[in-house]
Amino acid sequence: MGKGKNKVSTEERSSHKPKSHSKHRHQETRQHVISDLPFKLGMWDFDHCDPKRCSGKKLERLGLIKNLRIGQKFQGVVVSPNGKGFVCPNDLSIVEQNGAAVVECSWARLDEIPFKKIGGRYERLLPYLFAANPVNYGRPWRLNCVEALAACFAIVGKTEWAEMILEKFSWGLTFLDVNKELLEIYQSCTDSESIEKAQSRYIEEVEKERAERKEMAQGQDLWMLGNVNRKNLDTDEEESEEDGEEEHDDDSIKKVVKYDNLGNIIEEEAEEVNRYDKLGNLIENTDNEEEEEEEEEAEEDSSLDAVREQVNSLKVS
Numbered sequence: 099m100g101k102g103k104n105k106v107s108t109e110e111r112s113s114h115k116p117k118s119h120s121k122h123r124h125q126e127t128r129q130h131v132i133s134d135l136p137f138k139l140g141m142w143d144f145d146h147c148d149p150k151r152c153s154g155k156k157l158e159r160l161g162l163i164k165n166l167r168i169g170q171k172f173q174g175v176v177v178s179p180n181g182k183g184f185v186c187p188n189d190l191s192i193v194e195q196n197g198a199a200v201v202e203c204s205w206a207r208l209d210e211i212p213f214k215k216i217g218g219r220y221e222r223l224l225p226y227l228f229a230a231n232p233v234n235y236g237r238p239w240r241l242n243c244v245e246a247l248a249a250c251f252a253i254v255g256k257t258e259w260a261e262m263i264l265e266k267f268s269w270g271l272t273f274l275d276v277n278k279e280l281l282e283i284y285q286s287c288t289d290s291e292s293i294e295k296a297q298s299r300y301i302e303e304v305e306k307e308r309a310e311r312k313e314m315a316q317g318q319d320l321w322m323l324g325n326v327n328r329k330n331l332d333t334d335e336e337e338s339e340e341d342g343e344e345e346h347d348d349d350s351i352k353k354v355v356k357y358d359n360l361g362n363i364i365e366e367e368a369e370e371v372n373r374y375d376k377l378g379n380l381i382e383n384t385d386n387e388e389e390e391e392e393e394e395e396a397e398e399d400s401s402l403d404a405v406r407e408q409v410n411s412l413k414v415s
C-alpha cells in the first residue's frame with residue numbers, strides 16, 4: 099500500500115468538516131426555503147432528462163419543490179399530459195391550499211410513465227401557450243416543468259407566484275412576456291370549458307391571420323410579375339406559334355419570361371428545371387401548377403396540423 103494513501107491530510111480533514119457541516123446547513127436551508135414558500139410544489143421525477151438542462155431538477159436543487167414517489171398521490175393540481183380538463187381560474191382554491199405538481203420526464207418517453215400510480219384528483223392539461231425555454235423556444239404546448247407550474251399559477255391568478263419560480267431561470271420571465279395576451283385571456287375565463295373555447299378562438303384567429311398574410315404575399319408576388327394580362331397574351335402567342343410544330347418532349351425545359359412593371363419583356367431564357375428525389379432519381383416534371391401549389395399549401399399547413407394533433411392527443415391522453 100502506498101505511503102499515506104488512505105491518510106486524510108490535516109488540510110483535507112479540516113476541509114471535510116465544514117463540507118459536511120455545509121451540507122447539513124444546505125439541507126436546513128432547503129427545508130427552510132420550502133416551508134417559507136407561500137405555495138406547495140411537487141414533482142415525480144423519472145430521471146429521463148439531462149440534469150443540467152432540467153428545470154424540475156433545478157427547482158429541486160434550489161429547495162423549491164418536493165420530490166414525490168411513485169404510488170404517492172398529490173392533493174393539489176397535477177399539471178400533466180394525462181389531464182382530463184384544463185387548468186382554469188376555478189382551480190384557485192385547490193392551488194392555494196395544496197399547490198401544483200408536474201411529471202418530470204421526457205416528452206419522447208411519455209408512454210413509459212405509470213400515470214395510474216401517480217397524479218391525483220385534479221389532473222389538468224394546460225391550454226395553448228408558448229414555451230420560452232431554450233430547448234423548445236416558441237413551440238406551443240411543450241412547456242418544461244417550471245413553465246408548466248408557472249402557467250398553472252398564472253392562470254388561476256397567482257402571477258406573483260409564477261414570477262417567484264420563473265425568476266430563478268435567466269430566460270424565465272420571458273415566458274410571461276411571450277404569453278402575456280394568452281394568459282390574460284385565460285385569466286378572464288372561469289372553468290375548463292371556457293378555457294377550451296378561448297383557446298379554440300385564439301387558434302382560429304391565428305389561422306385566419308396566417309391565411310390573410312399568405313393571400314397578401316401572393317398578391318404581392320403577382321404585382322412583382324408585372325402585367326399579368328400581357329403575360330397571358332404572350333403565352334397564347336407562343337403557343338399559337340408552336341401550333342403544328344413538333345412538340346418538345348423534354349418537360350424539363352421551361353420558358354422563363356420576366357416582365358418589368360410596365361409589362362415589357364426584360365428577359366427570356368430556357369432553364370433546366372430537373373428535379374430529383376432523395377435517392378437522386380429524376381422526378382418527371384408535371385408542369386402542373388395546381389399540384390405544386392397544393393403541395394406547398396400542404397407543407398405550410400402541416401405545422402398547424404401538428405398543433406391540432408397535439409391538442410387532440412393531449413385531450414385524448
Ligand SMILES: C[S@@+](CC[C@H](N)C(=O)[O-])C[C@H]1O[C@@H](n2cnc3c(N)ncnc32)[C@H](O)[C@@H]1O
Pocket residue numbers: 147151152153154177178179180181199200201202203204205222223224225239240241242243244246412
Ligand atoms: C415532459 S416534462 C419535460 C420537462 C423538461 N425536461 C424540463 O426541463 O423541465 C414537462 C412536464 O410539464 C407539464 N406540462 C408541460 N406542458 C404541458 C401541457 N401542455 N399540458 C399538461 N402538462 C404539461 C407536465 O407535467 C410535463 O410532464
